[in-house]
Amino acid sequence: MPRALPGGMSADVAKLAAFASIALLDLQTVDGTQYFWTDNNYSQYQSRLTGALQTYSPWLKTVGPLTLSRDFTTDGGDLIIQNLSGNTIDRDVAAALKNHEFEGALAILRIWLPLFADAALEFHGYISEQKPNDEEVTFRLLQLADFSQFNIAEDVISELCTWRYKSAQCGSTGSAIVCNKQFPTCKDGTHNAQERFNGVLASPPASAVVNPPPVVTTIVGAGNTDTFAPHPNLTVNPTSAGTPARNTGFRGLDFE
Amino acid sequence: MQIGQALSGASLPVAYGPVRARGNNLINQQLADNSRVALYILGEGVWDGIDRLWINGKLANAADTTLVHFHNGFDGTLGAGLAPSSNGGDQLVDNFWSLLPANFQPLTFSRKAYLMVHAPADPQAPSNTLDVIGDYRTARVRIFDATGAQTAFQYSLNPAWQILDLVLRQMLQREWTAAGAAAGGGDLSAAQKARINFQSFKTCADICDTVLASGAKTFEGGVAYPSMAGLPQALNQLAMLSQTYLLEQSGQITLLPDEARASTFVMTSAHITAGSFEASKSQLRGAQNRFIGTFNDLQAQKNADIDTVGNVGLSRTANVVTVKVPAGQVHGFLANDNVDIVNPTDASFAGTITVATVIDARTFTGAQTGANATSGGGYVGTTVSRFAQRTKVIDHEAHQLAVGQRGLALTPTYKRVPVSIDFGNNTMERVERILNFIKVRNLGADTTPYIAPFTATIQASAYRWTRSATC
Numbered sequence: 001m002p003r004a005l006p007g008g009m010s011a012d013v014a015k016l017a018a019f020a021s022i023a024l025l026d027l028q029t030v031d032g033t034q035y036f037w038t039d040n041n042y043s044q045y046q047s048r049l050t051g052a053l054q055t056y057s058p059w060l061k062t063v064g065p066l067t068l069s070r071d072f073t074t075d076g077g078d079l080i081i082q083n084l085s086g087n088t089i090d091r092d093v094a095a096a097l098k099n100h101e102f103e104g105a106l107a108i109l110r111i112w113l114p115l116f117a118d119a120a121l122e123f124h125g126y127i128s129e130q131k132p133n134d135e136e137v138t139f140r141l142l143q144l145a146d147f148s149q150f151n152i153a154e155d156v157i158s159e160l161c162t163w164r165y166k167s168a169q170c171g172s173t174g175s176a177i178v179c180n181k182q183f184p185t186c187k188d189g190t191h192n193a194q195e196r197f198n199g200v201l202a203s204p205p206a207s208a209v210v211n212p213p214p215v216v217t218t219i220v221g222a223g224n225t226d227t228f229a230p231h232p233n234l235t236v237n238p239t240s241a242g243t244p245a246r247n248t249g250f251r252g253l254d255f256e
Numbered sequence: 257m258q259i260g261q262a263l264s265g266a267s268l269p270v271a272y273g274p275v276r277a278r279g280n281n282l283i284n285q286q287l288a289d290n291s292r293v294a295l296y297i298l299g300e301g302v303w304d305g306i307d308r309l310w311i312n313g314k315l316a317n318a319a320d321t322t323l324v325h326f327h328n329g330f331d332g333t334l335g336a337g338l339a340p341s342s343n344g345g346d347q348l349v350d351n352f353w354s355l356l357p358a359n360f361q362p363l364t365f366s367r368k369a370y371l372m373v374h375a376p377a378d379p380q381a382p383s384n385t386l387d388v389i390g391d392y393r394t395a396r397v398r399i400f401d402a403t404g405a406q407t408a409f410q411y412s413l414n415p416a417w418q419i420l421d422l423v424l425r426q427m428l429q430r431e432w433t434a435a436g437a438a439a440g441g442g443d444l445s446a447a448q449k450a451r452i453n454f455q456s457f458k459t460c461a462d463i464c465d466t467v468l469a470s471g472a473k474t475f476e477g478g479v480a481y482p483s484m485a486g487l488p489q490a491l492n493q494l495a496m497l498s499q500t501y502l503l504e505q506s507g508q509i510t511l512l513p514d515e516a517r518a519s520t521f522v523m524t525s526a527h528i529t530a531g532s533f534e535a536s537k538s539q540l541r542g543a544q545n546r547f548i549g550t551f552n553d554l555q556a557q558k559n560a561d562i563d564t565v566g567n568v569g570l571s572r573t574a575n576v577v578t579v580k581v582p583a584g585q586v587h588g589f590l591a592n593d594n595v596d597i598v599n600p601t602d603a604s605f606a607g608t609i610t611v612a613t614v615i616d617a618r619t620f621t622g623a624q625t626g627a628n629a630t631s632g633g634g635y636v637g638t639t640v641s642r643f644a645q646r647t648k649v650i651d652h653e654a655h656q657l658a659v660g661q662r663g664l665a666l667t668p669t670y671k672r673v674p675v676s677i678d679f680g681n682n683t684m685e686r687v688e689r690i691l692n693f694i695k696v697r698n699l700g701a702d703t704t705p706y707i708a709p710f711t712a713t714i715q716a717s718a719y720r721w722t723r724s725a726t727c
Contacts, residue, residue: 070501072488108507124507145504150426150487153267157280157297168431169367171334183361195332195347196366200282200297 006117008044008053021120023063024056025079026108027127029100037081039063048108048122059085059093061136063109066123075143076125079109083137093137102127107141161186161199171196266483268368269299270425271394272418272494273478274307274554274681276643278389279371285356290377292386293352296370299480301329301347302434303369304393304411308594308639311373311388312381315594315640318390322374325350328396329369330434338362344372367434369394391642394478397421398442399461404454406442413476415498416461416511419491420452423509426487428452453510460500460511471603472685475499477554479680497679499693514697523716532715537708540699541659544675545652547695549687551679553646556596556637560585569632570597570605577609577624579636586617587636594639595622602631608639648684650691654706655699 022040026049034049038056047054059081066077086092096102105127110119129140155162163170165179172179172186172193179191183201187194266280279296286292306318306326318324325344332347340362342348350372353362375386397417399408412418425432428448436443464475475498481490495501499514560581563569571578579597581587589595593611600606609622653670660671677694679687695702700709 070503072492072502075504119506122506124504143504144507145423145427145509147427147488147491148486151484152422152426152487152490153270153300153481153484155268155300157266157268164431168433168436169331171331171433183363193334194338195334195336195364197332197363198366198368199363200365201361201363 006046021111021113023060024110024112024119025060025063026054026110027102027105028107029102029105031100033096033100035096045112048110049106058082063111066109066141072147074146074148075123077141079107079139079141081137081139083132083135094132097130097132097137102130102139104128106144107139109141157200159199159201161197163196163198165191169196169198267481268297269480269482271299271303271392271478271480272397272421273394273413273476274391275394275478275480276389276391276552277480278387283356283360284386285360287355292375293355293372294375294386294388295350295352295372296388297365298369298371298392299329299394301367301369302396302409302437303328304396306371307391307393309371309388309390310640311375311386312378312383313387323376325352325372327365327368327370327372328434329365329367332364332366336364338364394480395421396438398424398437398444400442400454400458402455402458404449404452406444409438409442413473413478414461414464415475415477415494416457416464416500418479419494419498419500419502419511420457422487422490422494423452451507451509453505453508456510456512460498460513463513463515464498470599470685471606472683475686475690477680477682477686493678493680496677496694497682497690499690523714527716529715533712534714535710535712537710540655540708542673543655543659543699544673545655545659545695545699546672546674547650547652547691548674548676549648549650549679549691550676551646551648551682551687552643554642554681554683555598556639557641557644558598558635559589559595559637560587560635562597562600562634562636563632565601565630565632567632568630569634570600570602571630572605572624572626573628575623575625576612576621577605577626578615578619578621579609580619581636583618587620589614589620589636589638595620595636596639596642597634597636599634600631601633602629604629605631606634643681646684648687648691650688650695652695652699652702654702654704655708658706658708 022038024045025037026047027035027037028049036047036054036056037059038045039058039060039062040056041058042055044053044055046052061080061082063079064077066075068075081093083091083093086095107125107127109123109125111121113120123141124144125141126144126146127139128142129138131138160181161170162181166172170193172191174189174191174193176190179185181199183194183197183199185191186197271277277298279298281294281296283295284292285294305328306324309316309318309324316323318326321343325342327342327344327347327350330347336348338349340349340351340353342350344350347364347366349362349364352372352374353360355374371388371390373388393411395418396410397412398406398421399410399412399417400406424444428451429444432443464473466474468474477497479490479493479497491502500511501514503510503512563580563582567580567582569580579587589611591611591614594608595611596608597605604626605624607624609624611620612622614620651672656670656672657668660668662669677691679690700707
């Protein structure tokens with residue numbers, strides 16, 4: 001059954017062999033600037049970024065090869081962009097690199113089949129390792145779900161709060177612009193999120209510690225001093241007596 | 257996995273499934289009556305609850321709010337203040353703070369699962385240190401249907417949902433609230449959901465949940481990360497535990513089961529670049545052929561077998577189960593012991609009972625809700641013996657022999673190249689099954705004569721893309 005080609009596609013098809021593919025790259029920097037590049041001639045295609053028709057500039061020289069794997073190594077490949085267009089003072093790509101940060105830019109690469117108006121492959125990634133020279137710029141295109149850049153159990157137990165100020169976990173709607181992550185700050189009226197404070201505060205002065213267990217391997221946080229000063233009532237494991245206290249504010253009793 | 261103690265600067269543990277943990281002891285205050293108030297940070301919330309708790313080696317009643325308060329690790333309630341008002345089950349300030357000197361600053365420990373105990377003086381304690389150990393149900397995770405509609409935010413032993421939770425928690429939804437995650441419909445935006453292939457996760461979750469003839473689920477268990485680790489390592493471990501693999505396809509994070517499936521494309525000579533086909537066995541020389549699986553056993557260690565079905569090893573009448581061990585064995589239990597019935601022929605008998613009466617050295621009873629029935633098989637052991645560190649070793653003897661040449665007139669010997677694999681908290685049967693899968697998948701069938709698998713590389717003209725395949 002005959003199939004109607006999308007508008008503007010006939011000209012492209014006429015230029016290409018029946019199943020030839022082209023590369024379409026949608027790119028958005030962190031500041032929101034968008035670029036649409038192809039290795040074909042200037043043409044309009046539906047963008048994955050905007051969902052609307054966009055004019056793709058013929059700036060892509062080569063794409064890939066992409067290395068895809070089923071283990072947890074990061075998929076990726078290289079993109080080579082021309083750096084010839086523009087004027088004698090400022091070339092287009094050089095100007096883009098100068099004015100916008102491409103590190104981490106969202107990139108959606110499609111291997112597009114004009115005949116079918118469909119993608120044979122779609123790769124979502126981000127840009128890294130930009131290497132410009134006189135005539136071209138090389139970008140490293142890496143898998144968007146780049147697990148190697150993340151850790152688990154990365155939050156630490158600390159006397160300071162580890163939430164980003166005004167994040168969902170912080171919950172502050174206070175008038176203050178910044179937060180130094182300390183409890184008194186969290187508690188004040190301009191932050192007002194003391195219930196969401198996730199730090200662990202310093203223990204009370206040693207005088208408040210009454211008859212702790214006799215076998216203790218680690219005792220720290222005697223008030224605000226950096227000097228190890230166990231309470232007279234404490235029986236301290238000799239191996240740790242006299243060692244400098246860690247100024248952590250913890251009263252840690254290691255039972256292991 | 258047991259989470260050891262650590263102090264400031266230590267990682268906040270992340271755990272899935274069941275764990276046995278001590279936690280990070282931040283407060284241990286002896287009061288005038290020689291009772292103690294102690295606080296233990298357990299891990300990143302939201303944890304589900306306590307299964308069992310031992311204080312100074314004795315099983316404690318975790319529901320006794322004069323003794324124990326468990327806080328799941330929700331977000332603190334804004335505006336609730338910091339006055340002690342909670343006996344656990346929320347993230348308000350714990351009432352035990354009121355027992356501490358006034359200069360202790362009460363806190364909510366927002367998003368930290370923690371335990372606060374008020375332990376009475378215990379002259380019979382095995383030592384003069386307070387020892388609190390618990391079996392916990394850890395992270396609640398988001399669960400979805402195949403269309404991406406969130407159906408629950410709950411505790412799960414299913415590795416597929418644990419993988420998805422890691423992806424969400426670490427990558428797609430790093431800033432979230434417990435209330436949002438638990439709300440009807442969940443807290444993911446449409447754009448976030450578009451990054452996940454929910455159909456694939458649901459399919460894998462269903463495979464994991466498939467009940468085998470033994471009554472056990474195909475894949476389930478738990479892992480805990482008491483210190484910082486790379487996300488790929490954590491995902492790799494969970495993928496191994498569920499025989500799945502994770503891909504990003506067209507911008508969607510997709511979990512696929514590693515199982516036989518129908519072909520989706522037939523590659524013929526018309527596709528293959530001439531001369532590009534290569535098949536080799538070059539990786540076999542140093543290949544690992546002894547697979548050592550280490551894990552903490554989720555099942556109790558055996559005290560005694562249960563007598564056979566024919567001898568009515570198990571009998572349940574009026575919600576009381578009678579357990580009989582075979583002639584020649586003794587169970588060794590006392591009244592009030594917590595005992596696990598493991599792998600009985602009738603799975604309805606499986607679970608934990610408290611010994612009510614010890615009839616004789618071979619027979620005891622305990623309360624167990626269920627229909628009247630008889631069965632047998634399996635074994636009994638104490639609940640406290642769960643989480644014992646165990647090891648399963650699987651050898652690929654055919655491969656060991658294939659690489660074991662010693663010299664002229666000498667027969668080959670079994671040359672072992674070991675690899676140790678951490679299976680988290682699991683069961684012997686499941687670890688053995690997964691190890692056998694890994695063994696055969698890597699080295700082929702362990703048969704004589706041994707035919708090692710080939711590794712093939714093919715270049716095909718798929719629109720200038722090069723793909724490698726292993727078969």
